[in-house]
Amino acid sequence: MPPATESAYSLTRDRVETYFDRTATQTWERLTSHEKVSRIRETVRKGRDRMRALMLSRLPQDLRGARVLDAGCGTGAMATELAQRGARVTAVDISPQLIDIARRRLHPALHDQVDFQTGDMSDPALGRFDFALAMDSLIYYRDADIGRVIGNLSDRTAQSIVFTVAPRTPLLMAMWHAGKLFPRSDRSPTMIPHDAARLARHCPGQLTRIGRITSGFYISEALEHRP
Template sequence: MSDYGLTRDRVETYFDRTATQTWERLTSSDKVSRIRETVREGRDRMRALMLSRLPADLTGARVLDAGCGTGAMATELARRGAHVVGVDISPQLIGIARRRLDPDLAGFVEFHAGDMTDPALGRFDHALAMDSLIYYRDRDIGQIIDELSHRCARNIVFTVAPRTPFLMAFWSMGKLFPRSDRSPVMVPHDPRRLARHCPGQLHRVGRVSSGFYISECLEHRR
């Protein structure tokens, strides 16, 4: 199995068996610890930054929410008028997303459990992947972006873990331990190096840092 396949399976196991309840609580309005509150705030800011790269009116547009998790991004896209296809490797998270979806938006959103690169999902005007590529190496991200770009007419907005001293130290420490039964570890990236693996134009949009949440937004266009 490829590095991509191994990492994808590890991510599925983590979110579907280990972290489902934690992720459900983090993405809700329930009270959480201050540390998790900073992560929640960071994710809210990143979601807004990513959405700023798309038109305010998405009426008639078909948008892929790749790694949709519990559905927050899909909801915002649907409110702009888009037809949203939300896909996540975790059936458990997809179940939460379906339960949380506003009934008034049901006609605008369809959720699928599976691989974000599945050609059966069809073609799109835009694609977003918020924090769903952070566990993959540069060549795997390049392959994912390449596959999605052939089915995306306009832009792909996604995030990676930036190469900060903190994340690099965390990643280096994680490599010292076996990964078979532990959570996946974020792989820090330099956008300039990552651009070598992504055909087309890759632009830096901005970085969000909020407590333990650190993520870099990039935009790809062919």
Template structure:
């Protein structure tokens, strides 16, 4: 998984070096630009779509929030009664998520800065990975899903950037004009290509298209 580790290092560097403040503001009630407002609304809609794939009452369930960011998904999972392992590669985002978590749910959540596939995190009933696989190539996504499902009894609900003309234009522009700040490049995927590397068990859930936020929800059950 050499590609995976190289990409993970770029994403970690990007979020801890230059993107933390942007995401802290985006994932809050603070005023943002019109473009970022469409992203915020899109992410809110996607979070609701993903949560709808899990039972309303998660009491007693152990859930991995893989790529928890500032903790919005973690907080909702805890409100539903889940025991949550919230992991993110960015220690700064983990710190924000810890600060924002309602103290009433603190005992239900274990925060961890590191790799979402780390076996030391334990086993789970379900896994949610919102926008945390969008920088990886298809073969890496397949490998990540295989590693996660070995320790997951239920489903892995995750998002990818769909292969649309709009997103492909951005992707190709990034390849033609590499970014000097080493920010990671989101990689669009066709569902059929992902199905080839994941095998049976991959299913479409739905797509959110909100301004500059375009994301597809999928789920995987071996």
């Protein structure tokens, strides 16, 4: 990755880490729990549950013997479901706070199947996988940066990568231009809408649209990449 591009990617990554570690940890912990939340956040919770189910539907029900990367694992819901299917899961997130929550929530019977790590999802040191999933963890990056991350993962993923982006809809584009997709500050990340066809030009291999989930304020599109 060229120095200027690496600098832009790193800056966004650092903003995401700061946001989830210092600003939104408690909000995110509650949103991903079973605690009562506001109506708006309940729609987001339901949307995320539906998206996770959609992404998991692209993988075999029986994952015994498979290595799966949960890239941007957050509080660990995806990692738990993968482990329940028998997968050996590497669950990585740039936020140490979210990793701590995920470790606490994982059922003791699944501890041997999930390796939680703090760091960059594209780090080659994480190893090789059969599948990789990245749910809502690439939504803050430009298309070129997403293409490089997918290309990096593709070199180490045997079968498929399933990930999500914010779709380039008129509503999201209007909100994006108005600066309202995320709280604005020097350290807050901004979600970037993407067009799947344009994004495909930055991703080596075959990129397929899987489906879009809309639930109140939650709008996300799942894509599948194969070599």
